[in-house]
Amino acid sequence: MDKDIVQELIDRYVSVSFQVHKKAEYLIKGQIGDDLTNDQHYILRYIHDKKECTSTELADAFEVNKSAITAIINRMAERGLIQRTRDDNDRRVVYLTLTAEGNTLYETCQEKVQLLVESIITQFDEAEITAFITTYEKLAQILVNKKAEELGE
């Protein structure tokens, strides 16, 4: 690729990814902000999808230290949204699951987020948005490899 074109693409990408992220978080917060922070919603979504998970797994997925997860889970457990259960076979491990209340709140918030994302996605051609998401997924894979590569050095 031509050097100038690459430079232009970098500038456009850095700029647009910043803008979309800030605006999207703002809009999501507008939907769920009275009930959950955006991070708490992501945590709820992760546990909901996996049914059950550990702090280590969350720390990995969220790219933060385990103590950051402990803090978030503490707050959510105090609110009765998440439950901790020790593994009987390996008593170091604590499984995190949603309580009934956590599940209900998740469903409510998720519905709002779905409607928001739907109202945006449907403004595109099916072909265009499909291609976009496919490339986006390739990008995610490249970032995973990049991280593995950096850790391997």
Place this chain on the structure above:
Amino acid sequence: MDKDIVQELIDRYVSVSFQVHKKAEYLIKGQIGDDLTNDQHYILRYIHDKKECTSTELADAFEVNKSAITAIINRMAERGLIQRTRDDNDRRVVYLTLTAEGNTLYETCQEKVQLLVESIITQFDEAEITAFITTYEKLAQILVNKKAEELGE
């Protein structure tokens, strides 16, 4: 669009945007984390590009309240990276500019981020990444409209 397809696209989009954002922030932090937080880097970039801006403008661009900007700018001003100058015509207004030190630090960090983004972008076909960014920019515009629409209601 078919309802099931829309649902699948929503799920894929929500999932991939979360992953890419977390991984990207992690990689950027790996590059600049000793010098600046990611938010501070974005602030530096914004002021660098505009040459001069106000707190209100930053609060708008970052989708946060002005007091959040005051806090960040305070820290960066204490470190000698940013300078405050009152407007003589309208003495309510404070212009923010980079100091020489702020500029130098920005350049150093920006170079590292550029190299990182370049190493990722160049793994794509020029056609694919151009189409991707173009759609991304459309998405940004839709979000701007969405926000305007919500405020207008």
Place this chain on the structure above:
DNA sequence: GGTGAATAGTTAAACAGTTTAACTATATGA
């Protein structure tokens, strides 16, 4: 079987970023 190293998670202190509400100072316009 016992011991040293690794693993899972928590705690505490410190800090960055955020919101809300109250505040100062200045400008506008009726």
Place this chain on the structure above:
DNA sequence: TCATATAGTTAAACTGTTTAACTATTCACC
């Protein structure tokens, strides 16, 4: 001129984060 709007700051309270030290448990291997 006085009420209202605007730009920015302050203080308190909170969320999320890191680092370092800690507890409890498991595992490897001699």
